[in-house]
Amino acid sequence: MSSAYAQLACPDCGLDDPRIIAKQLLLDDIPISIWTDKSTYDHNDTIIVEGRVANVVSGVPVTLTVTSSLHSIITVDQIVVDNMGNFATILSTEGALWKHDGRYIIKANYGSAEKNSRVLVELVNGVVSESISKTCGQSELDVIGNCVPFSISGGTVNRVNVNTNDNSIILMISANVDGTITLSPSKDVLEGPFMVLVDDEQWDDAEINGNEITVMFLAGAEKIEIFGTHVIPEFGAIAALILAVAIISIIAVSAKSRLSIMPRY
Template sequence: MNNRTSFALLAVLTAVGTLTISSAYATEHYPAACVGCSMEDARAIANEMLLESIPVSVWTDKTDYGHNDMIMVTGQVANVSGFPITVTVVSPLNSLVTIDQLTVAEDGSFETTISTAGAMWKYDGTYTIKVNYGSAEKSNSAKVELTGGVEWIPNYSIPTIEAPIECGADDITVGDQCIPYSISGGMVTGATLNSGDNGSIIISINAEEDGTLTINPETTVIDGIFMVLVDDEQWDDVEIVGNKVTIMFPAGAEQIEIFGTYVIPEFGIIAAMILAVAIISIIAISAKSRLSIIPRY
């Protein structure tokens, strides 16, 4: 065999090897062509590819429910990492309805049922089912509509013009309230109140490293603190002593939400004083009325 023939044979073998490797690479990284598939099969393959690209997905068996139904919640994670799924439900009033943790199956699926019976579900409207899988980036939500219950009508009033509240350097300004706090490993960038039963204080932070946030609100602001979420995930690294709360947060945390059995609405100090005077007046009148009916001898 001469040199020209040897080079030609080597070129053919190289080309065949390259085609074989390319075919194997394509088979590994791209799905096989669905020859002769129906439209339903094509949709199923597309949905499967979509689920594999989304960190966590969630859906319900339907979108509309009554106030004594069961919501079937199903979901899928793209990569199983050993974390539980945290499920929270928020009402149309933006208050927490329920919270739960689910175990993820080996195939990445998870499911649960949620009952819409009970006082926390009494209002009609859109309820948001949120899921979180280990970090704030791996989250998703589904919305359902409840009908046949109580219609929520906001009780709006004309706001009272008041002088702005000036809080100290060691206070968080929330509406017209000043809440004492201290923080290490980051800084507080803002705070808001969700008022009412099972309301909360939402504190935005910029955490450059692992740190600690301590707040000590008055019981007139929030009372009965019972739970803390860090970036929408239930947090156990918390110390609660009376109304003083200390939260150990990780680097990169952005939001801390503190729940109490009751949180005051964001009304002004003047409105609170008027309410207090009215209560004292009622008590005084009631006491005077009781004295007037005591028989005299």
């Protein structure tokens, strides 16, 4: 089974083993855990996904998101949690969205973005994903195979990372003097509005013009992180529906709160 807690799917196995007991206690404390029956699958297979929620909130489902090795979302689903905190579902690896070999991330969220768990599975004997080999120019940064125009003064860019969870590009730089850096990512790479952190601190010394971002940094700065938002259709119709329901719920709660503080005559 895939996941450090997969062996716990058999609740009666190894009850006398203190290591199993310790892991069971740990599992009860973790907000949400997820595992699969195997770690490797064919493209005509089924993935059995199981999990556990430590603290059950009545009526709140687990949201399951599957992402492919090409960073595209395969499916989004909601799973009912039973009174004991257990949940399970079955995924089919048939179909065009699952055709590529490689690692797939199965991520479970419960109630909030902080309460999440994920597991990796490998699909084999299908279409091998073509590796993106693109040579960027001197005035471009390679961001997961995409060449992003940039310019920098007062420093150099050492490394570029992408944080897919937070929709951000992370630039690791060396700066001996005060300087500026300008990026012009396409909307396929990063789409605004934008927020900027410099060395993990919110940074207001930045200018945004469309999809062009200019950040002024101080000598000694090492990390610049630029956050963007993605277009909702990238997540598919189910995710859009989930988002719509969440927004409606927030509006309803806000309206109820306003009514509760209105003076009564």
